[in-house]
Amino acid sequence: MSKPVVAVPADTKTFGEIVWHAAQQQYVGAALDVAGVMSFIIPAFPEGNDIDAILDRVDGLLVTGAISNVAPALYGKTAEDKDGPFDPGRDANTLPLIRGAVERGLPLLAICRGIQELNVALGGTLVSEVHEVDGRMDHREPDDGNRDEKFVIRQSVRIAEGSCLAGVIGAGNIKVNSLHRQAISDLAPSLAVEAVAPDGTVEAVSVIGAKSFAVGVQWHPEYWAKSDTPSRKIFEAFGAAVREYQAAQKG
Numbered sequence: 389m390s391k392p393v394v395a396v397p398a399d400t401k402t403f404g405e406i407v408w409h410a411a412q413q414q415y416v417g418a419a420l421d422v423a424g425v426m427s428f429i430i431p432a433f434p435e436g437n438d439i440d441a442i443l444d445r446v447d448g449l450l451v452t453g454a455i456s457n458v459a460p461a462l463y464g465k466t467a468e469d470k471d472g473p474f475d476p477g478r479d480a481n482t483l484p485l486i487r488g489a490v491e492r493g494l495p496l497l498a499i500c501r502g503i504q505e506l507n508v509a510l511g512g513t514l515v516s517e518v519h520e521v522d523g524r525m526d527h528r529e530p531d532d533g534n535r536d537e538k539f540v541i542r543q544s545v546r547i548a549e550g551s552c553l554a555g556v557i558g559a560g561n562i563k564v565n566s567l568h569r570q571a572i573s574d575l576a577p578s579l580a581v582e583a584v585a586p587d588g589t590v591e592a593v594s595v596i597g598a599k600s601f602a603v604g605v606q607w608h609p610e611y612w613a614k615s616d617t618p619s620r621k622i623f624e625a626f627g628a629a630v631r632e633y634q635a636a637q638k639g
């Protein structure tokens with residue numbers, strides 16, 4: 389059987405006068421090298437894409453992290469300067485792709501911005517600058533250091549007993565590399581909390597009653613997917629679900 393394919397919604401990037409639709413190596417590389425799945429990068433057209441035409445042709449959905457933030461208007465809030473930068477082209481595609489994937493039972497792995505999009509797509513809300521909220525930690529990316537140093541595995545999260553992730557990496561405390569300014573505020577009704585940070589920030593969710601693997605994580609398992617056991621297991625579980633879905637589609 390040919391290698392399965394997952395849709396990866398692109399970010400909009402502008403270099404000079406040229407607009408690019410791009411996905412980062414760390415995500416598509418981990419998808420291929422650890423999950424064993426190919427990535428088809430989906431253009432971030434602000435007018436959207438034919439969602440069914442995409443989902444009819446893939447075996448999973450991988451929603452990556454990104455510097456940009458989900459537009460507050462998409463979860464009923466008025467945007468302030470601190471809520472940016474924005475990527476309306478990405479928002480226009482990730483949210484319908486997530487809804488379609490959940491409806492179809494397509495395997496889904498949503499990372500960082502991806503878990504935030506998952507929550508918004510299913511009716512939840514976000515909080516910006518979560519470090520400014522009383523009682524919350526500073527979850528932001530460090531200002532200094534190279535990328536490996538910024539993505540070092542250092543924060544504790546607690547994986548909930550009986551959760552989907554507990555079945556993949558075990559319940560209890562693990563160390564992760566969680567770097568974010570926004571966070572889940574109101575949890576979408578169809579999501580279950582899978583992991584929390586010591587300050588109560590939601591760090592992972594799963595879709596209740598999902599027909600397949602449908603998990604969002606606020607941290608970055610893609611970054612050390614080859615060397616960090618929990619990170620690797622998350623990508624391996626996603627890949628296994630994608631292959632199972634592919635086989636079922638072939639009949």
Ligand SMILES: N[C@@H](CCC(=O)NCCCC(=O)O)C(=O)O
Nearest residue numbers: 453454455456500501568569570
């Ligand atoms: N913008 C959101 C989501 C953060 C996120 O996805 N970060 C990924 C790392 C960015 C990078 O690739 O450098 C937030 O800030 O909460």
